[in-house]
Amino acid sequence: MARYVFITGGVVSSLGKGLASAALGALLQARGYSVRLRKLDPYLNVDPGTMSPFEHGEVFVTDDGAETDLDLGHYERFTGVSARATDSVSSGRIYSTVLEKERRGDYLGKTIQVIPHVTNEIKDFLAVGDDEVDFQLCEIGGTVGDIEGLPFFEAIRQFAQDKPRGQCIFVHLTLLPYVTASGELKTKPTQHSVKELRSIGIAPDVLLLRSEHLIPEKEREKIALFCNVRKDAVIAAPDLKTIYEAPLAYHREGFDQAVLDAFGIAPAPKPNLDRWTDVMDRLVHAEGEVRIAVVGKYTQLEDAYKSIAEALTHGGMANRTRVKAEWIDAEQFENDDPAPYLGGYHAILVPGGFGERGTEGKIKAAQFAREKGLPYLGICLGMQMAVIEAARNLAKVEDAGSEEFDHETGRKRFTPVVYHLKEWVQGNHVVERKVGDNKGGTMRLGAYSAALAEDSLVSRVYGTTEIEERHRHRYEVDIAYREQLEACGLTFSGMSPDGRLPEIVEMKGHPWFIGVQFHPELKSKPFAPHPLFADFVRAAIEASRLV
Structure with missing residues (x-):
């Protein structure tokens, strides 16, 4: 039977509950325990799949096709444990399930209420996989006191009561602000946050205190006294230069x-922290630096491309090189020469996205990389933009575009070399989709296999001709243009096992030009960098030597 750690937050959001959960998972692993991390989000969306990246950051996709909160990316990167659909739930999904049961008559005519029906549904979610690991770490989104989070707090209170004594503990993360005018760290926000938590029946066992300053012993003692927590369970959560320092920093503070x-x-x-010591050594003792332009449309919020940023860092670690990723808004040069914006970079990456906005800039970025011989990595939409660019400028399909953009405007403007994906094989059955289907959960989602050409660059990068990667897309490159494009040098070097769906393209005669329909960034880890990112950074290093 698993032990449960519930991680809650107070005072303000974005203090780093997800990172603290991930770091604790890594530390428990270092002591020989097995772990699983889970996220409970209070928002009413069924999942983040239909949210704008500006609202909630990137959508992280699991092998089994769930669209989840970006914190599950932290969990995977720090523990190496592949997340599952059962590791993420929102209020929206909980309420949807309860209402579906009510409509079916499962409750036998009873009045449906938050307690016990909604809380029971949350408890059932928490109990999944109870016998699979030593520790279940469950992060509750938002902050204590949020009205939408109350059912989750009530559920974890009940869950801890239902379990044998000592089977569940509560970790509470709060802010310890520094008031410059008085030159003091203020403990009152933490005291009030703990008071709020205790008022709903939950007493924290461990307190994490987020602060920009060192926490004097006097303040620790004061917090321990007023919050009824042991002094050695009052743990500092200082600001760090890199998130990958968190396991070592939390261990020094005595969190685990x-x-x-x-x-x-x-x-x-005793913990074996060699993995994290090596990770920090590679980060701190980098032997050079490369500049990589990430040309996207959500560049105002780095969390929109969180896994991309981390995978580039991992690629740098693999090469003992510091990667300086710079975020460039593709709209800036849609009607302009891209050279002033992209000149001076050692490589270009175009990430995924949805909608037409910024796509002409991404197409120009792909063209710039192709013509200048710069390493190019196109991911999902970034691959499609590279195909459209080649179709327009090499295969002379001058009005080449995507069916997605015509759907937005309701009029035909392009010859679609990228079309709406109508069906594909998933396991042993065919999945069918229509343009008018609901947006949520209707894309090609999760892990799918691909077969790589034996003489291709990607087969050399992966070291194999069979791979499995995670997907999240609704549009697909049209294989009908394969012959025309390959005659111009853009080869289809990776295909779905049935040979119908293009997975990877690469440019012959180019030092390093690869587009992939999947999202390799989702599987990269600091101690196991994804081979595509590791080799992309290597190619960027080679390019930097030619500048």
């Missing part, structure tokens, strides 16, 4: 030991 003490686990196994 405080958690094990709260469970009464003694003596605790």
Whole structure:
């Protein structure tokens, strides 16, 4: 039976609950325990799949096709444990399930209420996989006191009561602000946050205090006294230069030991932190630097491309090189020469996205990389833009475009070399989709296999001709143009096993030009960089030597 750690937050959001959860998972692994991390989000969306990246950052996709919160990306990157659909749930999904059961008559005519029906549904979610791991770490989104989060707090309170004593603990993360005028760290926000938590029946066992400053012993003692927490369970969560320092920093502060003490686990196994020492060594002792332009449409919010940013960092680690990723709005040069914007970079990456806005700039970025011999990595939409660019400028399909853009305007303007994906094979059955289907959860989602050409660059990069990668897209490159494009040098070097769907394209005669329909960034980890990103950064290093 698993032990449960519930991680909650107070005072303000975005303090780093997801990172703290991921770091704790890594530390428990370092002590020899198995872990699974989960996220409970109070928003009413069924999942983040239909949210704008400006609203909630990127959408992280699991192997089994769930669209989830970006924190699951942190969980995977720090623990290496592949997330599943059962590791993420929102209020929207909980309420949808309850209402579906009510419509079916499952409740036998009872009055449906938040307690016990909604809370029971949350508890059922928490109990999934109870016997699979040593520790289940469950992060509750938002902050204590949020009205939409109350059913989740009530559910975890009940869940802890239902379990044997000592089977569940609560970790609470709060802000310890520094008031410059008085030159003091203020403990009152933490005290009020803990008071709010205790008012709904939850007493924290461990407190994490986020602060820009060192926490004096006097303040720790004060917080321990007023919040009824042991002093050695009051843990500092300082600002860090890199998120990958978190496991080592939290271990120095005694976070993992405080958690094990709260469970009464003694003596605790000694941790092996060699993995994280190596990660930090590669980051701190980088031997050079490359500049990579990320040409996208959500560049105002870096969290919109969180996995891209981290995968580039991992690629740098693999090469002991610091990657300086710079975010460039593709709209800036849609009607302009891209050279002033892209000159001076050692490589160009065009990430995924939806909609027509910024696409002409992305097409120009692909053209610039192709003509200048710069390493190019196009991901999802970035691959489609590279295909459209080649179709227009090499295959002379002058009005080449995507069916997606015509659907937006309701009029035909392009010859679609990218079309709406109407059907594909998933497992042993065919999935069918129509343009008018609901947006949520209707894309080609999750892990799919691809077969790579033996003499291709990607087969050399992967070291194999069979791969499996995660997808999230609704439009597909039309294989009908394969012969025309390959005659111009753009080869289809990766295909779905049935040979119907293009997965990878690359440019012959170019130092490094690859477009992929899937999202390799989702599987990259600091201790296991994705081979595409590792080789992309290597190619950028080679390009930097030619400048």
